[in-house]
Amino acid sequence: MASITLDHLAHAYRPDPRGPQDYQLKEINHVWRQGGAYALLGPSGCGKTTLLNIISGLVTPTTGRILFDGRDVTHLPTEARNIAQVFQFPVVYDTMTVRENLAFPLKNRHVPRADIVRRVEEIASRLDLSAVLDRKAQNLTADAKQKISLGRGLVRSDVAAILFDEPLTVIDPHLKWQLRSSLKELHRALDLTMIYVTHDQTEALTFADTVVVMHDGSVVQTGSPEELFLRPAHTFVGHFIGSPGMNVLPAEVRGRTAYIEGIAIALPSAYPALPPGARIELGVRPEFAELTRAGTGVPVKVRRIDDLGRTRIARIEIAGHAAAATVPEGLSIEGDAAGLKLEPGQIHIYADGARVAGEGGA
Structure with a gap:
């Protein structure tokens, strides 16, 4: 040994x-x-x-x-x-x-x-x-x-x-x-x-x-x-681990807010030192992104809902970008408009693929 x-x-x-x-x-x-x-x-x-x-x-x-x-x-x-x-x-x-x-x-x-x-x-x-x-x-x-x-x-x-x-x-x-x-x-x-x-x-x-x-x-x-x-320390890890993998979305970060094509998402920490010119992305796993009714949370479009037996996974779009979210038991969505509730402590920010720690160690 x-x-x-x-x-x-x-x-x-x-x-x-x-x-x-x-x-x-x-x-x-x-x-x-x-x-x-x-x-x-x-x-x-x-x-x-x-x-x-x-x-x-x-x-x-x-x-x-x-x-x-x-x-x-x-x-x-x-x-x-x-x-x-x-x-x-x-x-x-x-x-x-x-x-x-x-x-x-x-x-x-x-x-x-x-x-x-x-x-x-x-x-x-x-x-x-x-x-x-x-x-x-x-x-x-x-x-x-x-x-x-x-x-x-x-x-x-x-x-x-x-x-x-x-x-x-x-x-x-x-x-x-x-x-x-x-x-x-x-x-x-x-x-x-x-x-x-x-x-x-x-x-x-x-x-x-x-x-x-x-x-x-x-x-x-x-x-x-x-x-x-x-x-996940890298977006590749987020994609490769989990089924479905982590949602990775292009974002602009200002203070404690991320913007995905103008849609604001509150962050648990500020990111004042992101490297200039870097590719900035927001990552969150589907397990920490829950579908809600339209008018609450982040606005999304629902493309389909997959019933996996023990859970349901919604295939959605956020400002035109594909993502996945969990569907809570008993939730029924009319049409394709819905909202998305994100667990704040599980939102990650990446610069050129590498995870960045925000102020406060998030």
């Missing part, structure tokens, strides 16, 4: 990078604590797999260092880092039984037989593989084979970290929740450092204690799932 330090880490696949645009992974400085459950979350091509491969030793960074418990491992091969990695698709020995697959990493390290038996049975039980322990892997479904891959990564208790690269891609949808729950339980029980790469926000937010959101090769925010939802 190890803490992992990323020290001025950056990587470019071209041999002569000349600027930030040439880097797949832009400079990162971060410390991941020992025993933490982390998720690298972002769209395809944002750099998360590159970062994972640098941690595992499959890629050597262009600049910077990576340290395990303060030890520089930047140029050490994968086998010298004492990590386990689980890939997107199953990696198993088809001619071995499930039991032999799970035991293989322990036998290679000459773990006593009694400890191997105990550990294999524990991991098999947690991954629902006990009933197939003595079956050949080649006869199993893709779901079961990926469970074996997960088990081989988890069976060792002495690893510095376990790295998961979108490990549930081939898993049947109805089993994904079960496996995420099993991984979370194993993390709590084993106190291992786990890093989980995914583009699926549900996977990231249910697995990780700390989520690292990446966009265009950069880390745009690191925080708990609650922090990412309530206080």
Whole structure:
């Protein structure tokens, strides 16, 4: 088990990078604590797999260092880092039984037989593989084979970290929740450092204690799932986290008031130091924007209302800009005119995508 330090880490696949645009992974400085459950979350091509491969030793960074418990491992091969990695698709020995697959990493390290038996049975039980322990892997479904891959990564208790690269891609949808729950339980029980790469926000937010959101090769925010939802540090985080994502609307800010095409919205704080020439936007999540009757709150036009069962979401326009809002139970709207009530403490102001703190720390 190890803490992992990323020290001025950056990587470019071209041999002569000349600027930030040439880097797949832009400079990162971060410390991941020992025993933490982390998720690298972002769209395809944002750099998360590159970062994972640098941690595992499959890629050597262009600049910077990576340290395990303060030890520089930047140029050490994968086998010298004492990590386990689980890939997107199953990696198993088809001619071995499930039991032999799970035991293989322990036998290679000459773990006593009694400890191997105990550990294999524990991991098999947690991954629902006990009933197939003595079956050949080649006869199993893709779901079961990926469970074996997960088990081989988890069976060792002495690893510095376990790295998961979108490990549930081939898993049947109805089993994904079960496996995420099993991984979370194993993390709590084993106190291992786990890093989980995914583009699926549900996977990231249910697995990780700390989520690292990446966009265009950069880390745009690191925080708990609650922090990412309530206080997005960047408009990309607001868009990417949540369903539907945060409303982001172009605005002009004067004092404690934002104006969207002349429509005034009261702000909880003043913003006297917004950078001149910056793109200014107002962000508020649909969960904190509630539809009301026309003549109250911010005037909006209702385009449609989607009934999602447990809640209703209104698709609206504010001064011609598309947005979404929640519809309270029992509210009926006649025509397309309505109002919008915003929760003041959940209105955020952004300059060129980055969240700006107002006076008073809002």
